[in-house]
Amino acid sequence: MSALLEVKDVVTAYGKIEALKGVSLEVQQGSITCLLGPNGAGKTTLMMSTAGILRPRSGSIQFAGAEIAGAAPHAIVARGIALVPENRLVFPGMTVTENLRAGAYQRADKAEIEAHIERMFARFAPLKARATQLGGTLSGGEQQMLSVARALMSRPRLLLMDEPSLGLAPLIVDEIFRIIAELNKDGTTIFLVEQNAHMALKVANHFYLIEQGKVTFSGDPGSLAEDEVIRRAYLGSARA
Amino acid sequence: MLVDLIQNTLDGLTAGAAYALLAIGFTLIFGVLRRINLSYGPAIMLGCYAATWFHVQFQVGLLVLAALTLAATVLAGAYVERLCFAPHRDRSAIAAMVASFAIWMQLEELATLVLPNHLYAFPALYEGGPLSLGPFTLRAEALVMFAVTVLACLALQRLLYRSRFGLSVRAVIDQPVAARLVGINLPWVFVRVFAVASALGAVAGYLIVASAGQVTPMLGMWSTLKGMLAMMLGGLGSLPGAIVGGLALGLIEAHSQWFFGPQVRDLTAYFLLFALLALRPSGLWTTPRHG
Ligand SMILES: Nc1ncnc2c1ncn2[C@@H]1O[C@H](COP(=O)(O)OP(=O)(O)OP(=O)(O)O)[C@@H](O)[C@H]1O
Numbered sequence: 001m002s003a004l005l006e007v008k009d010v011v012t013a014y015g016k017i018e019a020l021k022g023v024s025l026e027v028q029q030g031s032i033t034c035l036l037g038p039n040g041a042g043k044t045t046l047m048m049s050t051a052g053i054l055r056p057r058s059g060s061i062q063f064a065g066a067e068i069a070g071a072a073p074h075a076i077v078a079r080g081i082a083l084v085p086e087n088r089l090v091f092p093g094m095t096v097t098e099n100l101r102a103g104a105y106q107r108a109d110k111a112e113i114e115a116h117i118e119r120m121f122a123r124f125a126p127l128k129a130r131a132t133q134l135g136g137t138l139s140g141g142e143q144q145m146l147s148v149a150r151a152l153m154s155r156p157r158l159l160l161m162d163e164p165s166l167g168l169a170p171l172i173v174d175e176i177f178r179i180i181a182e183l184n185k186d187g188t189t190i191f192l193v194e195q196n197a198h199m200a201l202k203v204a205n206h207f208y209l210i211e212q213g214k215v216t217f218s219g220d221p222g223s224l225a226e227d228e229v230i231r232r233a234y235l236g237s238a239r240a
Numbered sequence: 241m242l243v244d245l246i247q248n249t250l251d252g253l254t255a256g257a258a259y260a261l262l263a264i265g266f267t268l269i270f271g272v273l274r275r276i277n278l279s280y281g282p283a284i285m286l287g288c289y290a291a292t293w294f295h296v297q298f299q300v301g302l303l304v305l306a307a308l309t310l311a312a313t314v315l316a317g318a319y320v321e322r323l324c325f326a327p328h329r330d331r332s333a334i335a336a337m338v339a340s341f342a343i344w345m346q347l348e349e350l351a352t353l354v355l356p357n358h359l360y361a362f363p364a365l366y367e368g369g370p371l372s373l374g375p376f377t378l379r380a381e382a383l384v385m386f387a388v389t390v391l392a393c394l395a396l397q398r399l400l401y402r403s404r405f406g407l408s409v410r411a412v413i414d415q416p417v418a419a420r421l422v423g424i425n426l427p428w429v430f431v432r433v434f435a436v437a438s439a440l441g442a443v444a445g446y447l448i449v450a451s452a453g454q455v456t457p458m459l460g461m462w463s464t465l466k467g468m469l470a471m472m473l474g475g476l477g478s479l480p481g482a483i484v485g486g487l488a489l490g491l492i493e494a495h496s497q498w499f500f501g502p503q504v505r506d507l508t509a510y511f512l513l514f515a516l517l518a519l520r521p522s523g524l525w526t527t528p529r530h531g
């Protein structure tokens with residue numbers, strides 16, 4: 001395996017406060033890599049920095065061998081990265097179909113886009129019934145599916161997911177994780193932020209623990225350290 | 241009495257059509273950038289002045305004048321975007337608004353530098369007198385104004401709901417972060433939205449000065465005021481609201497002039513805006529967005 005995404009010494013700050021204090025990690029091609037960590041650790045900041053919404057102060061982010069740190073989000077999408085953002089951020093005033101079409105914004109193959117939307121409806125059955133409904137009127141679970149489907153419409157090589165199970169009922173969480181495993185089997189590399197460490201470690205090939213803006217642990221699921229990592233992901237040991 | 245009422249309604253709707261166009265341009269910019277562009281009117285004024293200058297120099301025809309107004313206004317609009325809004329994109333909304341005020345002064349200075357008289361004649365659209373429909377009269381310009389506004393609204397509707405550019409504009413209005421995440425180039429959308437808004441403003445400006453038969457530097461302030469008033473009456477950032485607000489403003493002005501006299505005409509509109517902001521701050525027309 002080779003690294004599809006290589007993050008090195010990334011520092012990202014909000015004003016004077018550094019939320020990432022030199023983060024380094026790798027996401028292997030074809031893997032599901034999971035980023036665990038307590039609230040406020042910097043997980044969303046790393047996702048937003050990778051997607052180009054936030055500009056790192058220093059450090060490097062390499063995707064498929066090219067430097068993308070500080071590039072504009074549209075340029076990063078063009079390279080093959082899509083983010084399912086925290087809190088879903090569906091387009092509330094646009095229909096489900098329009099949301100999906102927006103996801104394919106950079107693609108020019110019109111006929112293939114419509115076929116792709118149909119495939120999304122087949123995969124995410126609840127969305128099909130709501131095709132003409134506005135995004136803002138969907139339930140939380142439906143919005144999460146829409147957010148995932150919208151990201152997939154750009155046909156990313158790397159899918160970033162920021163807490164896709166947040167606030168969802170257990171049955172829907174199972175569904176989301178089933179979809180994650182399926183997408184990965186179809187060849188999409190996945191970099192997943194999760195609070196739900198138990199579920200995440202079931203699907204992941206590799207995980208990192210981030211605490212207070214720094215990677216403090218990394219390993220493979222099933223290792224002896226798992227319980228400790230889960231405890232720290234929930235509670236944040238270094239806080240005391 | 242009834243005849244007057246209907247006549248006033250006709251006049252009000254005609255003026256309202258122009259206000260609606262101005263308000264749509266204003267609203268587009270506000271919806272996409274979340275910024276108030278005070279230089280919107282002055283850019284239109286400069287466009288009309290550029291056309292007037294050509295007319296004074298070369299006696300060009302009506303269509304050429306219209307095209308010149310359009311081109312010059314779009315250029316002036318792009319200039320305003322580059323100078324006031326591009327540098328302050330991630331920063332304070334107040335800074336951008338103040339910058340747009342400074343550019344307003346600059347554009348007015350420029351206009352009076354090139355054409356120093358207070359007033360210039362602008363070729364009329366139609367030389368004949370008003371048309372009469374039974375007891376009512378209607379100027380030919382009014383019909384043109386109304387027809388063009390309807391066409392412009394339909395064209396905009398098509399652009400927003402049937403094109404890729406329209407999809408990107410609606411996405412940015414709806415959820416700007418998500419719009420960037422799906423790969424929409426934000427700065428490029430901003431520039432093009434400014435161009436479209438300026439083009440709509442230019443159409444309104446051209447029709448207004450061609451109906452009036454004259455142009456003064458006051459057109460800038462007048463357009464900004466009317467456009468902003470109509471936009472706020474209809475609800476900030478709502479496109480149907482801009483149309484409703486524009487027509488409402490025209491009707492309010494026409495009827496209050498008849499009831500209370502010309503001095504009170506503008507006052508009524510301002511008073512109503514005040515009352516509206518106090519009682520229904522989201523505007524006459526509210527869309528269930530950002531829920
Ligand atoms: N817009 C902002 N302005 C200032 N500080 C911010 C901003 N966004 C995040 N922060 C701070 O940066 C740090 C990291 O936040 P981040 O959102 O990346 O955490 P997270 O790991 O995603 O947390 P959670 O699990 O709660 O989503 C936190 O201390 C947070 O308070």
Ligand SMILES: [Mg+2]
Nearest residue numbers: 043044045086
């Ligand atoms: Mg987060």
